[in-house]
Amino acid sequence: MESIIKHDLPSDTHSVDTPTxxxxxxxxxxxxxxxxxxxxxxxxxxxxxxxxxxxxxxxxxxxxxxxxxxxxxxxxxxxxxxxxxxxxxxxxxxxESFMDENGKISLxxxxxxxxxxxxxxxxxxxxxxxxxFVGSGIFGFAVSLYMTLYAAKSDLSSAVIMSALSAATKALEKYGPLSDDEERCRKLLLKTLNQISARRELSGQQVACALLGIGNHVTDARFAVFHWSKLLSWISIAEFPPYAKPTQDISSM
Structure with a gap:
């Protein structure tokens, strides 16, 4: 173990003075x-x-x-x-390396x-x-649990963030129609959400599942991709103007 894990600096070396x-x-x-x-x-x-x-x-x-x-x-x-x-x-x-009465090895x-x-x-x-070193006993269990939680931790999903954003928008609407400034704030929050989703970090497990096409969960249910914005614009652009394309004329629909 001493040949694998080191807790000292290489001998006969010096630190390089780097100002920046x-x-x-x-x-x-x-x-x-x-x-x-x-x-x-x-x-x-x-x-x-x-x-x-x-x-x-x-x-x-x-x-x-x-x-x-x-x-x-x-x-x-x-x-x-x-x-x-x-x-x-x-x-x-x-x-010198030693092992205590609980089986913990101190290198x-x-x-x-x-x-x-x-x-x-x-x-x-x-x-x-x-x-x-991950061994047995209480210390080994604690380190194993830490590594498992660290590798399997999940970030806040886009669906949860969108749900919170929707709840905040509905709370504003209770006081009347949204003003131009409030609408701009809503769009700013939506763009912020999109940036968070695009820049969020992915674990190695998530990347491997995506590349292998095996999904990131196990279920007996079947799901289909649903383009919600396209459906709303197809139903009625006049009723859902935020989803209308800039080139579309609502009055002509």
């Missing part, structure tokens, strides 16, 4: 040293160190560390920042702020990682 974020991220766009190069053993440790620094593998406190506390980072002293960090950094150093740790990583994965993919 753009300069710091330059190394993330480069090609890793090739293993067959004659000086690979010399260049690889320093290359890996720069990747770890640029990808945030060495934990630095930020507002996310305290989002579940009533305190802001700017109001805390350095000692309080370490004490209240919800990620529990810095972590006590571990001279060797030479740096109190380095997040667990694998040198090959970090150097090849050049990104931030958080490697942990």
């Amino acid at each position: 974020k753009a300069a710091k991220n330059e190394c993330l766009l480069g090609r890793p040293p090739h293993p067959q190069e004659p000086d690979f053993d010399i260049n690889w440790p320093q290359f890996l160190r720069e990747i770890l620094d640029a990808s945030g593998q060495v934990h630095e406190h930020n507002d996310t560390c305290y989002k579940k506390t009533p305190f802001s980072m700017n109001s805390l002293s350095p000692e309080d920042c370490d004490r209240l960090c919800r990620f529990n950094y810095p972590i006590d150093l571990v001279p 060797k740790r030479g740096n109190e702020r380095v997040v667990g990583y694998n040198p090959t994965i970090s150097g090849s993919f050049q990104c931030n990682t958080d490697l942990k």
Whole structure:
């Protein structure tokens, strides 16, 4: 396990002084040293160190560390920042790996702020990682549950957002017809919804299901695609003018 998960920085390396974020991220766009190069053993440790620094593998406190506390980072002293960090950094150093009475394995740790990583994965993919051993017992159950919830979490669907938008519009209509300003606000909210739907992040499971055409749920019911706006405009453009095309003349229908 010590050969797979590391909690210290490569030996005989140094941090590169990069004044700007753009300069710091330059190394993330480069090609890793090739293993067959004659000086690979010399260049690889320093290359890996720069990747770890640029990808945030060495934990630095930020507002996310305290989002579940009533305190802001700017109001805390350095000692309080370490004490209240919800990620529990810095972590006590571990001279040698050991297993406690509950079966939890504590791997060797030479740096109190380095997040667990694998040198090959970090150097090849050049990104931030958080490697942990998932065993049995209470700790293993907790980590397994966390990973399951993280991978299977679902975002707010467009149907739910549209339902909330519709309810808000109906609440406005109780006070009379919508004014021009209110109508513009309604259209702005609708465009915002469309942007949210277009830019929402998809999990790997959702993408795989879409590419394989297997759907994202299991049911014995059958559904058909229903173009609601086209149906309303076909019924009566005069009754549903928001769905009319700009080139259509309502008075001639």
